[in-house]
Amino acid sequence: MTYTNPxxxxxxxxxxxxxxLNKYSKARFDYLLRRSDKEPCSNRFERLRLYKDLMHKMIDQQNY
Incomplete structure (x- = not known):
């Protein structure tokens, strides 16, 4: 069961x-162009994808 804030x-x-997503994309782009030495978290994209999927399910359930 997931908690959703009403x-x-x-x-x-x-x-x-x-x-x-914009923060992740900027960090990833800067890392790929060697503007930054700090690599973004390796599972950040998967977590954002999971959040998007859960949000999409919630929207479908609420019939928006």
């Missing part, structure tokens, strides 16, 4: 997801 709207969740 105070968070779909817009808030989409906003959070896009912010986190």
């Amino acid at each position: 105070n968070k709207t779909v817009i808030n969740r989409l906003n959070y997801f896009t912010k986190q």
